Amino acid sequence: MSQPADPDAVRIGNLEREDAMRILGEHFTAGRLQVDEYDQRVNQATVATTRAHLRVLFTDLPAPYPPFMAPPVWSAPPPRPVGAPPGAIPVYPGLAPRHDLGVSDKSKVVAGILQLITPFGLGRFYIGHTGVGLAQLLTCGGFGIWTLVDGIVLLVNGGTDGYGRRLRD
Template sequence: MSAPSSGPDPSRLRIGDTERNSAMDALSEHLGKGRIDLDEFGTRSAQVTQARTVADLQALFTDLPAPHPTLPGPPAPVRAAAIPVTPSAGVPARPDDTRTPAQRGAAVLLAASGIIALVLFFLVKTWLVFLIPALIAVVTSALWGSDWRNRS
C-alpha cells in the first residue's frame, strides 16, 4: 500500500504574476552576472511568461545558482558554492579558470591600463597614451594567443 498523501504535490501548484515577476528578476540578475547570455535570457523569459506551475519555473533554474524565484511550497535544494573565498597563489579564483597567475595578472593589467591611459592623458596631454592598452593586448596575445582556454 502507498503512504497517505499529506496534500497536493507542491511542484504542481499553479503560479501567478508574483512568481513570474520573481523569476524574471532572478533571470535578470543571472544575465547581469554573465551566467546566461542575451539569447538564453530571451528564451527563458518567454518560458517564464508561459509557465503555469511551480515545476515549470523550477525547471528553468536547475542549472543556475541562487537567486531563484520565490515560489509557493517547500524551497528548492541549495547547492554549496564551489568557489573558494580567498584563493591562494597559483589556485584559480574560479574552478573553470585555467589561466596561469601570469595570465590572470596580464588580464588585470589590461583592464587597468585604460584607466591609467586616461590619467596619463590629462597629465602629459598627448593622445598617444591611449595606445598603451592596445600595446598590452598585442603583447599578451603574442605570448599566449587567443586560444589559451583550450590548452591543457
C-alpha cells in the first residue's frame, strides 16, 4: 500500500483528536480563545478525519501544537575524521587491510603463481580465504578466467591473508 502524496491527507485516530482537544484547552486557558470559539473548535476536532481537518484549527494560534504538526527533527551527519578530504568515503573496520596487524607469513608471489597455474583457487586456500577458494573450486575458477585475473591481481597488488594481515612481498 503506498503512502498518500499529501501528509495532511493521512487519516487520524482518537489519539490525535484527543491531543488536539487538550492543546485547544491550553489555548483556552491562556485566554487565546473565547468560550464559543473553543467549543466550536473542539466540536470540529471531534469529527475531524484527517490531519488537514485538525491543522486548520491551529493556523491562527502560536505553539503549542499537536505532535503531528511539529517539524521533523533532523540529526547532523557524523563528523568527518581529522584529515579526511571532503566527500571521502568512510572505510569500515574489517573491510580494509589491517596494517596494524603486521605482515603475513604468506607470500603474495606464491599466492599469485598458485592462482595462475591452477584453475581451482589453490592460491586462495594458501592465504586462508577458503570461501573464495571453494567458490573458485566449484566453478573451475570461472572456467579459468576468474583465477587468471585473481592471480594477476594478487601478484600486482598483493592482498590480505585470512586474518587481515598484508601479504609479504
